[in-house]
Amino acid sequence: MKTGQLMGVALSLMMIACQQEVVSEQGTVNGSEEIRLRAAISDNQVSRTTAQENGETVFASNDEVGLFMPDAESPVQFLYDEGEWTAAAQQAWPGLISDYTFCAFYPYQEDAMRDYIPMPDLSLQTGNLEDIGTFDFLAATKTCAFSDADGEVSFTGADAFKHVYSLLLITLTDGDDVATLLKSADFTGAGCFTLHAYRFTESGDGEIIQAQDAEAKDAWALPVAEDGEEIPDVTGRQIALLLNPSDTEVALDFTIGYEREGVSFMASTQAIHHAFAGGYCYKYQIRINDGMLIVGDPEISAWQSGEVTEGDLVVEGAPQGE
Numbered sequence: 001m002k003t004g005q006l007m008g009v010a011l012s013l014m015m016i017a018c019q020q021e022v023v024s025e026q027g028t029v030n031g032s033e034e035i036r037l038r039a040a041i042s043d044n045q046v047s048r049t050t051a052q053e054n055g056e057t058v059f060a061s062n063d064e065v066g067l068f069m070p071d072a073e074s075p076v077q078f079l080y081d082e083g084e085w086t087a088a089a090q091q092a093w094p095g096l097i098s099d100y101t102f103c104a105f106y107p108y109q110e111d112a113m114r115d116y117i118p119m120p121d122l123s124l125q126t127g128n129l130e131d132i133g134t135f136d137f138l139a140a141t142k143t144c145a146f147s148d149a150d151g152e153v154s155f156t157g158a159d160a161f162k163h164v165y166s167l168l169l170i171t172l173t174d175g176d177d178v179a180t181l182l183k184s185a186d187f188t189g190a191g192c193f194t195l196h197a198y199r200f201t202e203s204g205d206g207e208i209i210q211a212q213d214a215e216a217k218d219a220w221a222l223p224v225a226e227d228g229e230e231i232p233d234v235t236g237r238q239i240a241l242l243l244n245p246s247d248t249e250v251a252l253d254f255t256i257g258y259e260r261e262g263v264s265f266m267a268s269t270q271a272i273h274h275a276f277a278g279g280y281c282y283k284y285q286i287r288i289n290d291g292m293l294i295v296g297d298p299e300i301s302a303w304q305s306g307e308v309t310e311g312d313l314v315v316e317g318a319p320q321g322e
Contacts, residue, residue: 034151035069035091064108066117067091068200070100073114096146101204102153106138106161117198118211119164122242125193127185127222129169129240136242137164141204164198164208165242166276169283172256173236180288181228182237183264184257186221189250192243192276193217208245208278228259231288245278258288 061082066075069091077088094100109118120135138161142153155161174180195214200206222239231237255268274282 033092033096033146035087035093035153066105066108066112068103068114070094070102075105075108075112077108093146093151099143099145101141101143103200103204103206104140104155104161105198115199119196119198119208121195122165122193122244123195123217123220125220125241127239127241129238132167132240132242137198138162139164139198139206141200141206143204163279164206164245166245166278167281168241168243168276169281170239170254171236171283171285172231172239173285173287174231174233178260180231181259182224182231182256183228183259184221184224184255185239186219186255187241188219188253189243190218191216191246192250192252193220194244196244243276246276249273249275
């Protein structure tokens, strides 16, 4: 998938699973009991796909979604190609009267089970917004009957795919005319990058769990060229990271190394601390000025509702070696 603008408009696309068999004599709508799916990503979100600046969000060829039919332990793969979704195996409604619960996740994993869906390894992130789609994870649940929408299972509106991870966006800017070289950037936070899995309960609720035999990974370092990289004057240097969500407050130890006029500095802070909620985006504007790391008002916005919390941080940078 390719997405446009951060916090862009949600998409809504049809996913069709064709089948030929008749499974009930209770009557059909238009003579068909096929499972038909509609799916969208909740409004005002960074989608799982690559983030660009053109304001458009679309699925791309070869995108895959996993759908759990009611009571099924293994998912059905849906593949997107040339504007249509096709199921790897034909599916039909198990009945035409009762309500059924359908669960779905993105991206599709071949070895996924209802109670254990492998999630991406967050320790491998690049820190670039355009690569977020490689590591993001979406989930959705819908309870409906065949008659609710002419056989369509609609993962839209309140039932749209939602982000499971928490998103941290930090933008480093240079406050003076002097060039600033970013040499390193590191994050440490308990369990923030440990490998996890996702599971759906019998009722359709979803939750994140630590992966089996997963090694604790609390630290992440931004890949930076040996000679460093200059922080752009206008746009700054953005660091985008997905974090495992947390019910309790987690303090992130954020440390950067940078160079100005031949002098190297290190600055760090533990003042970035939250109970990082799944589906929320935490934004910070950080300005570097003469050895000081000034962390501006943090903006905490729900990808769905846009809630905001304000605060201030100021951290002094210490020169490293004369």
